Each structure stands twice: as structure tokens, then as C-alpha cells.
Amino acid sequence: MIRKLSLVLLSLLTLAGCKADYPGAMDNPKPESETFAVTSLNGTVAVANGIYDLEVYVRGSEDSLLVITANGKRSAFLLQESVWKHGYVRGITVSDGKVVLSSTTLEPNATYELSAAYLRKTGSTRVLVKGGDFSMLSQVEKNGGTYSDRDGVAGDCFALCAKEGVNLARLRLYNDPGNTSYPSKNFFKGIQNEQDILGLAKRAKAAGMEIELTFHYSDFWTNGGKQYKPAAWKAMTLAQLQEQMYAYTKAFLQKMVAQGTAPQYVSLGNEIQSGILFGIVKDGKPTEKVNGYCDDMYKLAALLAQGSKAVREVCPQAKIIIHLTTSADITVETFKWFFSAMKNANLDYDIIGASYYPYYGNKTIEEMIAGAEKLCTLYDKDFIFMETGFAWAEKMPDGSDGQISNNKPYKQMTPEAQRTFLLDLTEQIKAGSERILGYIYWDPIYLDAPNCGWAVGEPNVTANSTLFDFDGKMLPAFDAYRFNN
Secondary structure (H helix, E strand, O other): OHHHHHHHHHHOOOOOOOOOOOOOOOOOOOHHHOEEEOOOOOEEEEOOOEEEEEEEEEEEOOOOEEEEEEOOEEEEEEOOOOOOEEEEEEEEEEOOOEEEEEEEEOOOOOOEEEEEEEEEEOOOOOOOEEEEEOOOHHHHHHOOOOEEOOOOOEEOHHHHHHHHOOOEEEEEEOOOOOOOOOOHHHOOOOOOOHHHHHHHHHHHHHOOOEEEEEEOOOOOOOEOOEOEOOHHHOOOOHHHHHHHHHHHHHHHHHHHHHOOOOOOEEEEOOOOOOEOOEOOEEOOEEOOOOOOEOOOHHHHHHHHHHHHHHHHHHOOOOEEEEEEEOOOOOOHHHHHHHHHHHHHOOOOOOEEEEEEOHHHHOOOHHHHHHHHHHHHHHHOOEEEEEEEOOOOOOOOOOOOOOOOOOOOOOOOOOHHHHHHHHHHHHHHHHHOOOOEEEEEEOOOOOOOOOOOOOOOOOOOOOOOOOOEOOOOEEOHHHHHHHOOO
16 A cells, blocks of 8 residues: 555656646656656655666756766766757666666756656666777787876776776687788787687676677688688688587687686677678689678578587577678668578577768768667667777878778767767667667777787777877767766
């Protein structure tokens, strides 16, 4: 009887200033709906135990950051004066019959206005993935690159990032980088090989991060049209490659498990919309797009299935990711073609992964989220932004263009614009379905230290899109990590 009375009293709360022309206005919810109106974002609300989402409609001082906290769960909103922001704080756990709310604006003298807010019981313990790729960290550190916090205090890169809220480390594994074959001879020997990745995995776990492990199944960079077979696999038939995919994947995962760093996520390949394990390389180019090339999706699926089998056997708790990229030419339709083929081949995987750089795809966050939602519904899979990146400087330290030379359709290239992009991406992911898990930033840590190019003897092309400035100091974009969970 006491619980029912509490529900009735809470449901009769009047929304402060919530008129019919304000966003979020609605009739007071029925007690049995387990939806509670909230009149202030500061204070305590009595509710039944369970897991809730807080839905809010807010506006305020232009470009000020509003941070709302509810029982330790937190969301950040970049406010606008003339537009009501509609957003969420997700996964609020209530075990003592109350939600403690607090709100603050980071900028001095900034204010905000609340139109409406509701606590809704969902039962969903959604945790936002806020990751970064740390694969090249050893190369930076061995060549003198250092990292510091927002105040310029130096520290360990993993520890600094974890303190800001980074909760996942992506680690990319190459079979034998830096061997004498082409193109691996142009890569850094001992970087991103088994020993290096095992060491980075220990550091990531010690910092409290989950691990996403990406198998490149190559000795060199892989993406779209570049999927060179490892040199040791060059003479193998398709049947032998299937056996090797299984054996190699299983053996390395066993090493990860043995040292206590079993990954929570495993990606079979990197940006594989064209396939994996292309044929013989001559004069620097694959002469045969065979084996896992996408003109025969059943061969590709047969190879991927062996990697999937190994993951299920060694790390049954891990989620398997199939990762494609997006560009002006690679759209949702390409994803539908690819994953329909995987569905027809009964490939066992859990998550659709996509690279999203505004520069390459000329797509807004809204467009990417809408496409992700369609894919989740169509294939009954979760979705993750496996890579995202945004340039904060127009030029590299030497005045040259970086790999990301602009941020179309976003015009500015400043630390503030990078911060806005990542805050908006985070906000829109949290406003969408829980099947969109989060994002992994690429490459947040690859500074322009000596001998830290994209290959041996080549320039660094990522230092203008990292999450640290040219001196290794944290950029404001870390606000998206710090104030969201």
C-alpha cells in the first residue's frame, strides 16, 4: 500500500513551466506506467528499486556544457539558446528507493532551462563504450613521445585516458610486421606483433579498461583494397587458409586468456568490405583478388567462420565484430549487400562495426545514426563505431596536410570543433536504441614523435586528429569521455 501511494504522489508532480508549447509536455503518467515526472535536476526523487532512464528537454546558454548526474550515471549536453535538447541519462540503478539528481554547467555564469524530465523504469543496464585505439603506443614511447593531462602533468597514457573515462582499448594484431617481404618490410618491426599486443593488453587491463582485439590477418595495414596475406601464408590454398585462420586465431586468444587479458570484443579483420587474404602480391599489388575477395562471399564467409569458431571456443564471452568502413561510395546499401550475404552464409557474429570519419564519407552524425539503426533492425545485431576521427588542426606540425585534411560536412578544424563533434556523437548514440553500443576513436594517441610515421621513413599523418595536442597534452574532446557513462 505504501509503494502504491508513493507512485501516485510522484505521478501527480507538476512539471515546472511545462506548458503545451514546450517540448516534452504530456499528461501526468499513470502510476502503473512506472514513469515519474521530475520537476528539478537537483534533488532526490523517491522511486521503486530498479533500473531507470532519465529523459530530459533542456536549453540554455549557447555552447555551454550541462552535465546531469543521476546516482552516478552521467550525461553531457552542449546547450543552445533557441533549440531544446532532447536527451537521456541511461542505466540509472536504484537500490535504496531514490534517485539523487544533480546538474551543473561548466562555463561560469551559464544557465539552463528545463522544459520536462521523466524517470522511466527500463531494466536496461546499458554501458556506453567509449574507446580508443592504443595499438601504436609502444612506437611513440620508444621514440620519446610523452603524454600529459589537461594541466600539463605528465603520466602514463593508459592511466591518463582511463581517468578521463576511456573504458575500452582497441589493440590491432599483425602476424609478422617488419619482416623482409613486401609490404611488411616497410612496417615497424616489433610493433603490433604478438609480444607487443600482449604487453599493451596487460597495461589496458591494469588501467581498468576492456579490450577490443582486432586480427588484421596480415603483416601490414589492411583496409578496403589492401588485404595482403601474411608472408608465411602466401602459398596456402583456400582450404589451408581456413585451417590457418582457425589455428592462428585460437592460439593467440589462448595467450591472451593465459595472461588474464581475455578480450571482451574480437574483430575478424579490419575494414573488410572487399574481403580478406587477397592473393599473390607482385610489384606491390595483389595480382589475384582471390581467397577471401568479395566477388565470392561464400569463400569469404568460410574464412571468417573459422575465426569465429576459434573465438567461441576460447573466449565464449567475447562479442565478435565484423568491421567495414564508410565513404562516399560505401553507404548503408553496401553494408546491406555485405551483411545480407553473411546472413545467407550463416556467419556467426554479434556486432556490425563501421568506421566513421566525416572527412571520408561526408556524412553527418545524424545520417550515420539513422543508418546504424536500420542495420540493427534489419540484421538483429548490435552496432559499434569501430573507428571515428576528427581533425583539430588544419595542418601537421611541419605544415603539411594530415590524413584528415578537412572535416566535411563540419567546417571547422579546431580543438573546440573536435570537442563538439565527439560530444554530439556521444549524445546522439545515447539518444538512440541501446543496440548502438558506442565508439572507438582512431588514432587518439599517435603523436608526431621521431620515427612515428604511418610506415618506416614515412611522415606521421594522424597528429592533427589525435586526442592530444602536438606536445602530447590532452585536448578538450576528452570532455565527451569524462562527462558521459
